[in-house]
Amino acid sequence: KQEVTQIPAALSVPEGENLVLNCSFTDSAIYNLQWFRQDPGKGLTSLLLIQSSQREQTSGRLNASLDKSSGRSTLYIAASQPGDSATYLCAVKDDYKLSFGAGTTVTVRA
Amino acid sequence: DGGITQSPKYLFRKEGQNVTLSCEQNLNHDAMYWYRQDPGQGLRLIYYSQIVNDFQKGDIAEGYSVSREKKESFPLTVTSAQKNPTAFYLCASSIAPGSSYEQYFGPGTRLTVT
Numbered sequence: 461k462q463e464v465t466q467i468p469a470a471l472s473v474p475e476g477e478n479l480v481l482n483c484s485f486t487d488s489a490i491y492n493l494q495w496f497r498q499d500p501g502k503g504l505t506s507l508l509l510i511q512s513s514q515r516e517q518t519s520g521r522l523n524a525s526l527d528k529s530s531g532r533s534t535l536y537i538a539a540s541q542p543g544d545s546a547t548y549l550c551a552v553k554d555d556y557k558l559s560f561g562a563g564t565t566v567t568v569r570a
Numbered sequence: 571d572g573g574i575t576q577s578p579k580y581l582f583r584k585e586g587q588n589v590t591l592s593c594e595q596n597l598n599h600d601a602m603y604w605y606r607q608d609p610g611q612g613l614r615l616i617y618y619s620q621i622v623n624d625f626q627k628g629d630i631a632e633g634y635s636v637s638r639e640k641k642e643s644f645p646l647t648v649t650s651a652q653k654n655p656t657a658f659y660l661c662a663s664s665i666a667p668g669s670s671y672e673q674y675f676g677p678g679t680r681l682t683v684t
Contacts, residue, residue: 560612
């Protein structure tokens with residue numbers, strides 16, 4: 461059974477600092493990995509999708525890397541802003557379903 | 571605007587009552603999914619449907635039922651058999667059931683059972 465872990469569970473940084481969020485998974489036989497953002501009481505917004513054949517994906521200030529062999533992905537958010545405060549979830553796709561981590565809750569202090 | 575709608579946003583029920591959560595999408599997606607989210611935990615898959623008139627159990631299907639009579643609709647019924655129904659329920663869809671496709675999520679329904 462796929463297990464997805466996100467450490468740390470919570471993170472607080474001053475505005476302008478770069479954010480590094482970690483995701484690990486136990487079974488490397490995945491098809492893709494998605495990073496999501498969730499604001500309190502809201503649904504999930506997809507940030508980046510990395511296919512298993514890719515090493516990284518970039519969108520604006522966001523960059524996600526994938527090392528399938530070691531079962532790790534990292535989400536980098538450059539020059540953090542208070543608007544980046546949210547919970548970030550990673551999920552791996554194996555066959556039909558996504559397996560989710562519990563998320564990292566980020567607070568960016570102005 | 572294309573997207574996924576879930577209604578209502580908040581739902582309150584008494585213990586022992588069945589309740590149905592609505593999920594509608596106008597993205598023309600074939601696959602649809604229901605997840606449950608509890609505080610401090612990742613999302614867990616309840617049911618999924620790859621095509622109209624077909625659906626499969628996910629990891630935590632006990633106490634839930636679904637139907638897929640139309641491509642755009644995938645309602646979830648939480649029955650009285652579900653022991654801990656209070657949770658945040660999220661519906662998702664993807665273009666096709668294949669492994670490479672991105673999943674898109676609705677805004678969620680928060681169900682409280684007392």
